[in-house]
Amino acid sequence: MxxxxxxxxxxxxxxxxxxxxxxxxxxxxxxxxxxxxxxxxSAGALRHYFKNQDDLLIYAMRFVNERVEQRILxxxxxxxxxxxxxxxxxxxxxxxxxxxxxxMDVWFSFMEHVRHRADLTGVPENRMHELICQLLAYxxxxxxxxxxxxLALEAERIYAVIDGLAVHALLEPERLRPEEMERVVRTxxxxxxxxx
Amino acid sequence: MxxxxxxxxxxxxxxxxxxxxxxxxxxxxxxxxxxxxxxxxSAGALRHYFKNQDDLLIYAMRFVNERVEQRILxxxxxxxxxxxxxxxxxxxxxxxxxxxxxxMDVWFSFMEHVRHRADLTGVPENRMHELICQLLAYxxxxxxxxxxxxLALEAERIYAVIDGLAVHALLEPERLRPEEMERVVRTxxxxxxxxx
Numbered sequence: 001m002x003x004x005x006x007x008x009x010x011x012x013x014x015x016x017x018x019x020x021x022x023x024x025x026x027x028x029x030x031x032x033x034x035x036x037x038x039x040x041x042s043a044g045a046l047r048h049y050f051k052n053q054d055d056l057l058i059y060a061m062r063f064v065n066e067r068v069e070q071r072i073l074x075x076x077x078x079x080x081x082x083x084x085x086x087x088x089x090x091x092x093x094x095x096x097x098x099x100x101x102x103x104m105d106v107w108f109s110f111m112e113h114v115r116h117r118a119d120l121t122g123v124p125e126n127r128m129h130e131l132i133c134q135l136l137a138y139x140x141x142x143x144x145x146x147x148x149x150x151l152a153l154e155a156e157r158i159y160a161v162i163d164g165l166a167v168h169a170l171l172e173p174e175r176l177r178p179e180e181m182e183r184v185v186r187t188x189x190x191x192x193x194x195x196x
Numbered sequence: 197m198x199x200x201x202x203x204x205x206x207x208x209x210x211x212x213x214x215x216x217x218x219x220x221x222x223x224x225x226x227x228x229x230x231x232x233x234x235x236x237x238s239a240g241a242l243r244h245y246f247k248n249q250d251d252l253l254i255y256a257m258r259f260v261n262e263r264v265e266q267r268i269l270x271x272x273x274x275x276x277x278x279x280x281x282x283x284x285x286x287x288x289x290x291x292x293x294x295x296x297x298x299x300m301d302v303w304f305s306f307m308e309h310v311r312h313r314a315d316l317t318g319v320p321e322n323r324m325h326e327l328i329c330q331l332l333a334y335x336x337x338x339x340x341x342x343x344x345x346x347l348a349l350e351a352e353r354i355y356a357v358i359d360g361l362a363v364h365a366l367l368e369p370e371r372l373r374p375e376e377m378e379r380v381v382r383t384x385x386x387x388x389x390x391x392x
Contacts, residue, residue, distance in 0.1 A: 164361075184353050184356060
């Protein structure tokens with residue numbers, strides 16, 4: 001009996017093929033023809049799942065977002081000391097392993113493309129700044145934070161550290177190793193917290 | 197008498213035309229034909245100054261680097277308290293005004309392009325990490341730094357803050373204003389320094 005592949009599973013498979021093409025050649029090389037070839041189908045068959053390249057692009061961006069958000073939700077539910085939870089959550093946002101590296105690599109390509117595409121609708125919002133603000137509010141409720149911090153400024157600073165590390169690890173992977181990224185994140189969180 | 201324009205001035209003019217095209221449509225839109233039109237010449241005339249698009253790309257990248265480095269050299273020679281000099285120098289690396297914003301905008305497009313171009317030779321090195329290490333060593337010699345800092349880690353952290361702010365200001369200019377960037381940079385430097 002042939003394997004039944006749902007419409008949604010096929011869309012995911014095509015989005016993953018788009019990722020692989022972008023990882024190799026950037027958005028400039030991500031034509032419908034190449035993506036279809038990578039997914040092992042014809043361009044005509046691909047159009048059965050996505051009406052055009054933009055439609056696929058928006059879907060693939062949402063797909064990255066959802067993967068990150070699901071890992072974060074899983075972490076939020078874990079039973080960990082609040083400062084350790086904060087560190088682990090922030091580490092989900094830097095390219096510590098091959099999976100997260102691939103996500104950020106394609107995300108970087110998406111961002112560079114969509115910022116020149118004012119005509120594009122449906123681009124998912126970046127919720128990372130909001131997430132980091134919520135994280136600091138959580139540490140505050142848990143009475144972990146030092147007195148007198150400007151939380152809006154510290155959220156901006158942590159957000160900058162995280163995305164700066166992510167960009168540097170993408171562009172200079174030999175120089176910036178996962179251990180160093182983790183040390184920078186741990187130092188940044190521990191500076192915000194009361195000393196035990 | 198017609199204005200005499202030197203070969204080098206023409207190359208700069210073409211590089212600036214390339215910038216304008218990239219600012220509008222990204223690297224994907226930066227064809228030789230469009231760049232030549234923006235510079236007010238034919239594609240054939242452009243080829244008199246740059247043998248191909250990659251040749252122009254490398255030149256335009258070096259041109260951005262030189263502008264930033266010249267502003268930094270000017271600052272280094274100024275007579276300022278060391279911590280204020282550090283703040284001003286770091287502020288040269290974030291998009292505080294239209295000029296720096298345009299530089300970083302094209303730089304971001306260049307980076308996204310060249311990281312998928314292993315075949316490209318002559319891409320100028322990124323010297324920002326080295327510059328920031330030198331800046332911390334300078335603050336240390338001037339006895340401005342708090343005791344017990346891990347300088348390599350703090351350089352990595354400041355470097356991440358700077359490029360994180362730059363990326364966020366490019367992608368979310370409405371949210372992240374120049375005043376906030378300056379506050380984040382000042383806080384980051386003052387945390388490294390002894391309190392007066």
